[in-house]
Amino acid sequence: MDILSADSLVKRFDDFTAVDGVSFSVAEGETFGLLGPNGAGKTTSISMVCGLLEPDGGSVTVAGEKISTSSTNGRDAIGLVPQDLAIYPDLTAEENLSFFGRLYGMNGSGLEGRVAEVLDVIGLTDRKDDQTKEYSGGMKRRLNIGIGLLHSPQLLILDEPTVGVDPQSRNAILEAVEALSQQGMGVIYTTHYMEEAERLCDRVAIIDEGTIKAAGTRRELVAMVGQKDRVVVTGGGNLADAASALRTVQGVSEVSASDSHLSVLATDASSILPELLATITGSGGTISGVEVSEPNLEAVFLHVTGKELRD
Amino acid sequence: MSAATLIAGKDLRLRVRDRSFFIIGILAPVVLAYIFNLIFGSAATGTGLGLEYGLVDADRSEISEAFGLVLEGAESEDVLTLDRYDNRNDAEAAIEDGTIDAYFFIPEGFGDAATSNQSSTIQIVGDIDSPTSTGIAESFAQQFASGIASGQLAVGTSAVLAQQPVTPEFIASLSQDPAAASASFTLSDESAATKQLDATTYFAAGMAVFFLFFTVQFGVSGLLEEEREGTLARLMAAPIARPSVIVGKGLLSFLLGVVSMGVLIVATTFLMEANWGAPLGVAILVVAGVLSAVGIMGLVAAFAKTPEGAGNLGSIIAVILGMLGGTFFPVGASGGVLSALTFLTPHAWFLRGLAELADGAPWTEALPATGAILVFAVVTSAIAWVALRRRLVA
Numbered sequence: 001m002d003i004l005s006a007d008s009l010v011k012r013f014d015d016f017t018a019v020d021g022v023s024f025s026v027a028e029g030e031t032f033g034l035l036g037p038n039g040a041g042k043t044t045s046i047s048m049v050c051g052l053l054e055p056d057g058g059s060v061t062v063a064g065e066k067i068s069t070s071s072t073n074g075r076d077a078i079g080l081v082p083q084d085l086a087i088y089p090d091l092t093a094e095e096n097l098s099f100f101g102r103l104y105g106m107n108g109s110g111l112e113g114r115v116a117e118v119l120d121v122i123g124l125t126d127r128k129d130d131q132t133k134e135y136s137g138g139m140k141r142r143l144n145i146g147i148g149l150l151h152s153p154q155l156l157i158l159d160e161p162t163v164g165v166d167p168q169s170r171n172a173i174l175e176a177v178e179a180l181s182q183q184g185m186g187v188i189y190t191t192h193y194m195e196e197a198e199r200l201c202d203r204v205a206i207i208d209e210g211t212i213k214a215a216g217t218r219r220e221l222v223a224m225v226g227q228k229d230r231v232v233v234t235g236g237g238n239l240a241d242a243a244s245a246l247r248t249v250q251g252v253s254e255v256s257a258s259d260s261h262l263s264v265l266a267t268d269a270s271s272i273l274p275e276l277l278a279t280i281t282g283s284g285g286t287i288s289g290v291e292v293s294e295p296n297l298e299a300v301f302l303h304v305t306g307k308e309l310r311d
Numbered sequence: 312m313s314a315a316t317l318i319a320g321k322d323l324r325l326r327v328r329d330r331s332f333f334i335i336g337i338l339a340p341v342v343l344a345y346i347f348n349l350i351f352g353s354a355a356t357g358t359g360l361g362l363e364y365g366l367v368d369a370d371r372s373e374i375s376e377a378f379g380l381v382l383e384g385a386e387s388e389d390v391l392t393l394d395r396y397d398n399r400n401d402a403e404a405a406i407e408d409g410t411i412d413a414y415f416f417i418p419e420g421f422g423d424a425a426t427s428n429q430s431s432t433i434q435i436v437g438d439i440d441s442p443t444s445t446g447i448a449e450s451f452a453q454q455f456a457s458g459i460a461s462g463q464l465a466v467g468t469s470a471v472l473a474q475q476p477v478t479p480e481f482i483a484s485l486s487q488d489p490a491a492a493s494a495s496f497t498l499s500d501e502s503a504a505t506k507q508l509d510a511t512t513y514f515a516a517g518m519a520v521f522f523l524f525f526t527v528q529f530g531v532s533g534l535l536e537e538e539r540e541g542t543l544a545r546l547m548a549a550p551i552a553r554p555s556v557i558v559g560k561g562l563l564s565f566l567l568g569v570v571s572m573g574v575l576i577v578a579t580t581f582l583m584e585a586n587w588g589a590p591l592g593v594a595i596l597v598v599a600g601v602l603s604a605v606g607i608m609g610l611v612a613a614f615a616k617t618p619e620g621a622g623n624l625g626s627i628i629a630v631i632l633g634m635l636g637g638t639f640f641p642v643g644a645s646g647g648v649l650s651a652l653t654f655l656t657p658h659a660w661f662l663r664g665l666a667e668l669a670d671g672a673p674w675t676e677a678l679p680a681t682g683a684i685l686v687f688a689v690v691t692s693a694i695a696w697v698a699l700r701r702r703l704v705a
Contacts, residue, residue, distance in 0.1 A: 050548045054704070069704060075550035086541040090325050099321050103314060103549040147545065 002027050003063055003077070003155050003186040004049065010057030011044050018044040020210040021058070026155065026186040031177065033201030034190040035297065041210040042190040043083060046157050049188065050078045063154050076104055079153030081145050083160045083190075089133035093124045093143050096132060097150055104151040114150060121176065122146040138169030145173060155186045162196065174200060194297050204297065206304055213304040218297060219268070225303040227295030228253060229269030231276060233262040234291075238284030245283040249275055269294070314551035318559025319566065322533050326567065336526035336571035341578050344518035362391035362444050365402040365414030372422025378415070378433065378455050385451070403436065412444035413437035415452060425459050508666050512586050515579035517638035519572055520600055520661045524629035526571045527604040528611070530564025532625065534699065535618040547703065557699045560612075561605055561692075568601035588668025592677035596664045599684035603657040606691030607632075613698030632656045657687045 004026040011019040019041045026032040034042045047053040049060050051067045051074075060067040065074030087096050097115045101107075106114060119125045122142040132140060141161065148156055158177065162170045177200055181187050191197055197204050198218060205215040214221055243257035246264055251272045254265040262280065266272060269292050280287060326332040366382060368375045379395070386393045394411060396402040402414040416434040424431035433452040437445025508516065534556065537543035546556050576593065579585040587593045608625055615621035635642060635649075636658025642649055653659040664680025 047544075052544055052547055069547075069553070072550040072552065075548065078548065080545060080548040082541055082544050084541040086545045088321070088325065088540075088542060090328050091321070095324070099317065100545065100549070102317050103546070103551055105550070 008058035079148035081148035234289035242285035314555035592674030602688035609695030
């Protein structure tokens with residue numbers, strides 16, 4: 001069931017059209033990635049989704065409620081984690097969480113319990129009474145996410161949450177997002193980091209110049225541009241016969257052999273890998289190592305936009 | 312608890328925590344009012360300035376005696392102290408040993424010269440180390456001489472009108488028939504315009520209303536800080552009505568303003584013996600004054616682009632309005648255009664309202680000034696409200 005439906009969103013700033021006909025949906029428990037370079041329209045799109053900007057065209061529905069800047073309907077179903085830190089530096093982590101919790105109608109022991117829970121999730125329980133201006137960048141980022149999670153939203157929107165974050169905190173954030181998705185929360189994750197989108201997102205929309213250029217699962221996107229997986233087998237024995245045998249396996253499109261390597265191009269290599277290895281050994285070859293590389297979204301992005309993602 | 316109250320409560324915690332409110336809202340105005348009162352309060356009342364004068368009356372006429380009476384009158388009001396000396400040598404010796412700062416010498420024939428429309432002079436001899444006291448002594452003498460000159464002009468005019476020479480007999484006849492001398496006139500308006508606060512209360516009230524504009528700025532300019540810090544997006548994404556954010560900021564401004572004014576009133580009453588007047592009258596003036604400050608500073612926040620910009624613009628406006636409104640000096644007393652302009656500020660109306668309450672007047676005396684201040688509050692708040700709402704939607 002879709003928790004979010006964004007239909008034909010349009011947003012103009014004077015003569016500049018920042019978002020032009022963007023549509024997407026997010027189901028419960030799904031992590032949906034908006035992948036695009038800076039200025040592509042990601043933040044403008046999610047600003048309309050969470051009611052910060054009024055669309056010039058199109059509509060947004062979250063948890064069955066139409067989202068508008070003039071109404072609070074549906075807002076409590078959304079948790080926003082803005083790209084820039086949105087915390088009060090002179091308040092403690094606990095005070096920050098409590099304040100925003102009250103704005104979402106939480107109070108009493110329910111609020112206290114939830115604040116403690118979130119502090120635990122983001123690993124700040126020991127520092128909950130310190131003013132956040134004393135925190136490291138990574139700790140602030142985690143609190144920034146914690147505030148978005150506090151009211152247990154059905155849809156969590158994370159706008160480039162790992163920008164400027166150290167590798168350790170970045171990994172912690174990604175793990176937290178994976179856990180939330182597994183708990184059934186719908187997640188919109190905007191990023192210009194390819195590897196994050198590939199790791200986290202069930203589906204990805206590639207957005208550029210205000211329009212969605214392509215959308216689907218990673219495999220669908222890859223298939224869309226004709227990219228195939230590559231399997232490199234290191235070994236010995238009769239690799240020439242093994243190469244001939246591999247060409248008969250369904251899904252294999254190209255095989256090349258050298259003295260110690262076999263290189264195989266195939267569709268969905270992971271699923272046919274056991275068959276590939278069995279064919280090699282059955283044809284007199286020996287195997288000392290296997291490496292599977294799947295085509296990444298970088299190639300897809302280049303294909304659909306004509307430019308590198310980090311342009 | 313409403314969203315606006317939550318936001319105001321959160322901001323109050325921040326302001327208390329960073330101590331800025333205590334410094335700008337309470338400490339600075341109390342200290343400045345105290346210092347101003349020490350410096351200018353003495354000048355306004357004369358007490359404590361240590362004006363010590365001598366008088367040598369070599370004339371001993373009715374007119375020279377009149378001057379002596381003027382000085383003694385000032386002495387009875389604690390404006391100065393006066394010692395009489397028989398001759399100039401004694402008076403100069405008193406200056407030498409520091410007993411007096413200056414002395415007035417009225418030469419023999421002074422009275423006769425004055426009554427016969429001839430030139431007459433009061434000489435001032437002052438200590439070279441007391442130029443201020445000597446200058447003030449010159450002012451006393453000048454004022455008295457001006458009175459004589461006016462009398463001489465009146466006598467001369469009467470003589471011309473009566474086509475008679477100015478003789479002692481003619482002057483005597485005028486004194487028997489004052490109406491024939493000239494059309495005498497005096498201003499005897501004792502209405503509110505002439506009511507004045509005592510110096511202590513004036514400076515306490517002036518500093519209070521001057522710093523009020525800086526104090527309320529903490530609240531409304533907080534909106535710009537939220538915008539810069541990114542927390543405004545979070546507030547607007549929450550399930551609360553957007554105007555709640557503006558109301559919350561305004562609420563904090565109002566609260567800080569009222570607390571600041573309240574603490575100042577109590578502090579200056581007990582520490583400086585300021586006399587603010589009827590509590591209810593003071594209360595409505597304070598509420599109206601705070602509302603007008605919130606409106607004006609809200610307007611600044613609506614059109615400024617950054618918190619720093621709002622701070623700078625707000626400070627400029629606060630200083631201009633404060634100066635024009637007479638919080639440092641009684642600008643309105645100078646008359647003319649400046650006197651009219653001063654009432655384009657809520658400060659002037661606030662001080663005027665307090666003056667109305669002086670001398671035990673009932674609280675209702677403050678109503679006209681309160682009404683005028685509320686006009687500022689309503690107009691500026693309405694414009695600020697519209698502009699801030701547009702800003703939040705944009």
